[in-house]
Amino acid sequence: TSASGPDNNGEPITVFHDKDNFNVKHPLANKWTLWFTKPPSGKGDNWADLLKEVITFETVEEFWGIYNNITNTGELPVKADYHLFKSGVRPEWEDSQNKHGGKWAYTTKDRKGVPIDNLWLHVMLAAIGETLEEENDGEIMGVVVNVRKAFYRIGVWTRTIGKAVPAGDANLAGGQGRTAEQGKEVIQSIGRKFKLALALPDTEMVEFTGHTDSAHSGSTRARAKMTA
């Protein structure tokens, strides 16, 4: 649309052809918003004020422009988080689209020697590239990385906790409905894909918990419902 810009109608020119004069960009299946949790200052600030929207994007090129110009996870202070969620979903379990859901989580045993930047990058790429779930699953809400004193945790948030879904719910199962067994298998399959994205050895586990369970028990690790 820009008069001085590159030819928008001709042969597709990608960033690989000319990074300064390209005329096409690669669309993502979803629009995504990156959020950041600032560590509390210790002066009684509430969590909602610490959670900030950074930017929303919908192309592969935009993602890399952001990734290449933002602080690496490994350089963040303790108690910081990045959240990458589908646009319109707040990265909180109270959000109407999250409140019946849960998350797969991988918690590292230490922080030293953990290639956290690479792990987080691969999980983000699996999310935006749509390889964490099958077409029409409708489960993935977002991914998150937590920086804590003694560990890192990476999570994948899902819309459900693997239950039966009635037909006609357009968000899930392509509106076709699911049995309880199918629901459970969808969540298990996401756990396996998450593990694959992290390239974890068989000896390492990822754990699934429902948000309501972890909110009530006060600990994410207290009530693991599934493992992969």
Place this chain on the structure above:
Amino acid sequence: ETAKSVEPAQPTPGMRSLRSARLLQLQSETVKYPEGIQSPNPALNQGTRRSGKVYDTDFLLQFKDAFKEKPSLEWDDKLKAIVGDQDGNKSAR
């Protein structure tokens, strides 16, 4: 010098291209990627609704060195306000 400093900063050619580029239709368009660049996995991009928008990690990783433009001219200030200046903290010590 003085005149230069009052001129507003201009977006880079890469920023301008990002803004004006159209969305590729991978389902119906064939892109001839330069030699050495692997196309999106065709198996992931056949079929239905999200077709043409599913990308395997190897395809996506190729962009890492290919596109490094900041999202906007105001990006550094925005980032400093939201995320904080981690590098600045370090060098100040």
